Amino acid sequence: MNAIDINHDGELRDLYRELILDHARNPRHFHKIDDATHTAEGINPLCGDKLRLYAKVDGDVITEASFEGSGCAISVASASLMTDLVTGLSVHRALGCFAEITGRLTNPDHHVGQDIGVNLDKLRALDGVRDYPSRVKCATLAWHALNSAVTGQSQPVSTE
Amino acid sequence: MSQPQENQLASIADCRRDFPALHQQVHGHPLAFLDSAASAQQPESVIEAVARYQQRDHANVHRGVYTLSHRATEAYEGARDKIRSFINAANRREVILTSGTTESINLVAQSYCRPLLQPGDEILITHMEHHANIVPWQLVCEQTGAVVVAAPINDAGELDIDAFDQLLSERTRLVAVAHVSNALGTVNPVEELISRAQARDIPVLLDGAQGVPHMSVDVRALGCDFYAFSAHKMFGPTGTGVLFGKEALLEDMPPYQGGGDMILEVSFDGTTYNELPYKFEAGTPNISGVIGLGAAIDYLLSVGMDNVAQHETQLLDYMMQQLGDIDGMRLIGTAGSKASVQSFLVDDIHPHDLGTILDHQGVAIRTGHHCAMPVMDYFGVPGTARASVALYNNRGDIDQLVDAIRKAQQIFS
Numbered sequence: 227m228n229a230i231d232i233n234h235d236g237e238l239r240d241l242y243r244e245l246i247l248d249h250a251r252n253p254r255h256f257h258k259i260d261d262a263t264h265t266a267e268g269i270n271p272l273c274g275d276k277l278r279l280y281a282k283v284d285g286d287v288i289t290e291a292s293f294e295g296s297g298c299a300i301s302v303a304s305a306s307l308m309t310d311l312v313t314g315l316s317v318h319r320a321l322g323c324f325a326e327i328t329g330r331l332t333n334p335d336h337h338v339g340q341d342i343g344v345n346l347d348k349l350r351a352l353d354g355v356r357d358y359p360s361r362v363k364c365a366t367l368a369w370h371a372l373n374s375a376v377t378g379q380s381q382p383v384s385t386e
Numbered sequence: 387m388s389q390p391q392e393n394q395l396a397s398i399a400d401c402r403r404d405f406p407a408l409h410q411q412v413h414g415h416p417l418a419f420l421d422s423a424a425s426a427q428q429p430e431s432v433i434e435a436v437a438r439y440q441q442r443d444h445a446n447v448h449r450g451v452y453t454l455s456h457r458a459t460e461a462y463e464g465a466r467d468k469i470r471s472f473i474n475a476a477n478r479r480e481v482i483l484t485s486g487t488t489e490s491i492n493l494v495a496q497s498y499c500r501p502l503l504q505p506g507d508e509i510l511i512t513h514m515e516h517h518a519n520i521v522p523w524q525l526v527c528e529q530t531g532a533v534v535v536a537a538p539i540n541d542a543g544e545l546d547i548d549a550f551d552q553l554l555s556e557r558t559r560l561v562a563v564a565h566v567s568n569a570l571g572t573v574n575p576v577e578e579l580i581s582r583a584q585a586r587d588i589p590v591l592l593d594g595a596q597g598v599p600h601m602s603v604d605v606r607a608l609g610c611d612f613y614a615f616s617a618h619k620m621f622g623p624t625g626t627g628v629l630f631g632k633e634a635l636l637e638d639m640p641p642y643q644g645g646g647d648m649i650l651e652v653s654f655d656g657t658t659y660n661e662l663p664y665k666f667e668a669g670t671p672n673i674s675g676v677i678g679l680g681a682a683i684d685y686l687l688s689v690g691m692d693n694v695a696q697h698e699t700q701l702l703d704y705m706m707q708q709l710g711d712i713d714g715m716r717l718i719g720t721a722g723s724k725a726s727v728q729s730f731l732v733d734d735i736h737p738h739d740l741g742t743i744l745d746h747q748g749v750a751i752r753t754g755h756h757c758a759m760p761v762m763d764y765f766g767v768p769g770t771a772r773a774s775v776a777l778y779n780n781r782g783d784i785d786q787l788v789d790a791i792r793k794a795q796q797i798f799s
């Protein structure tokens with residue numbers, strides 16, 4: 227009786243796109259940085275996602291970013307994509323990406339803000355979470371942790 | 387009436403019709419609602435009882451001299467009588483209406499334990515408790531210098547009775563145990579625990595949030611000193627619950643909150659408290675919720691608690707067997723005696739991802755730590771997926787669950 231309907235299957239595939247599944251299975255930059263200059267913890271109590279973000283900042287540039295922890299596919303993939311993206315960016319630009327991504331995923335009327343000079347196309351893979359209010363927090367967890375790490379807040383951030 | 391099963395189970399199959407929320411499509415699939423342990427759906431009769439009260443009888447209780455207030459008071463106090471008889475309390479003074487299990491337990495912690503506890507005294511709980519049966523004890527221990535002691539569980543999710551026995555000490559002032567675990571489904575051997583505790587004159591509180599919806603509960607036969615439960619897990623409204631307490635204990639306890647309704651006379655020289663149960667019911671209560679709870683009890687009685695228990699036991703067996711047949715399945719909570727609930731993990735799919743994929747196929751389950759983080763720690767997992775059955779579920783729901791899990795495995799393969 228439960229043949230899976232193609233349309234709805236399509237929606238699911240929209241959330242769990244190949245790129246997401248790939249990054250969830252094989253997260254990039256998934257390790258500790260011993261001489262990190264910035265670090266922060268991110269916790270999503272709803273599903274038990276817990277990650278620690280590390281960043282090495284030299285002058286104004288994030289020369290390396292990484293994370294450790296465990297979580298759902300969305301949160302791990304998002305952290306993996308993020309650490310990939312922000313490596314080599316200035317802190318200012320990385321924070322611009324943070325604002326853009328959280329705006330895009332949480333605000334239905336979001337308009338692309340001023341051009342931040344970073345190609346965020348890859349992160350479109352996360353757009354599927356917009357239809358899943360309880361999952362948006364998973365997708366933005368790593369970004370919140372990055373924000374708190376580089377702006378120097380020491381409390382663990384929670385997306386609850 | 388030795389073999390009532392066949393035709394009565396047929397009538398249990400009809401129960402599903404009584405629950406409007408179950409007859410809808412979710413993401414293009416019929417809803418398979420398997421999260422009643424979090425909050426159960428309400429039958430038409432409960433929804434109607436609440437609506438009738440709101441439409442015709444609403445007024446404050448215990449106060450007015452006019453007709454509506456009489457009607458509201460009658461319906462509200464009538465519900466208390468139904469609750470008394472449903473759990474077989476000796477009298478209505480032993481039935482305190484609260485906002486739910488959580489408030490019931492906090493009431494006992496603050497009103498019974500706090501005046502009594504000395505530094506070094508102990509509250510004995512178990513490793514499988516809901517946070518609502520952990521944190522209120524931690525709070526009162528912080529206030530008094532007492533300590534919370536947790537009896538261990540084994541890999542099946544059963545309480546280690548011998549360890550429990552050894553942890554009962556001269557310092558134990560109260561035992562607080564789940565009747566049924568919400569994360570594992572374990573039915574604790576509460577008669578045994580109560581007799582061991584009471585042999586040492588230690589009172590026992592049972593957290594019955596997951597007990598009352600699934601089996602008939604007789605507080606006098608159990609002999610427990612306190613029993614706490616919530617309306618919304620037994621097909622009634624949210625924000626309403628019950629604390630049963632033995633009259634002799636309740637009599638000696640100071641009020642929990644101050645306000646209207648719980649007093650006889652107030653002056654600035656002092657206040658005399660109302661009699662039981664009103665001493666513990668300060669302020670305007672959740673009148674419609676309590677009336678809804680009364681209607682939920684009528685509904686359960688019309689189905690018959692023994693039929694409910696039998697139907698659910700068969701369904702839980704079927705679910706455990708069907709889930710167990712899935713490759714990569716890890717069942718968490720495999721106690722010999724269980725009710726309603728199965729926690730599980732599949733392959734290395736995170737429970738939250740599984741929950742989303744199942745929702746897409748119309749299957750509603752709970753994912754996460756189920757407010758029982760110590761249980762998750764014991765099994766070394768951040769959370770689980772949890773399916774729970776109630777009287778309105780059937781094998782079709784389980785089959786839909788199993789198909790949906792296989793689909794998730796395909797996506798993550």
Ligand SMILES: Cc1ncc(COP(=O)(O)O)c(C=O)c1O
Binds near residue numbers: 423424488593
């Ligand atoms: C075993 C157990 N105890 C206590 C509670 C708390 O109930 P409530 O939130 O209705 O106060 C629950 C509900 O999840 C439960 O399952």
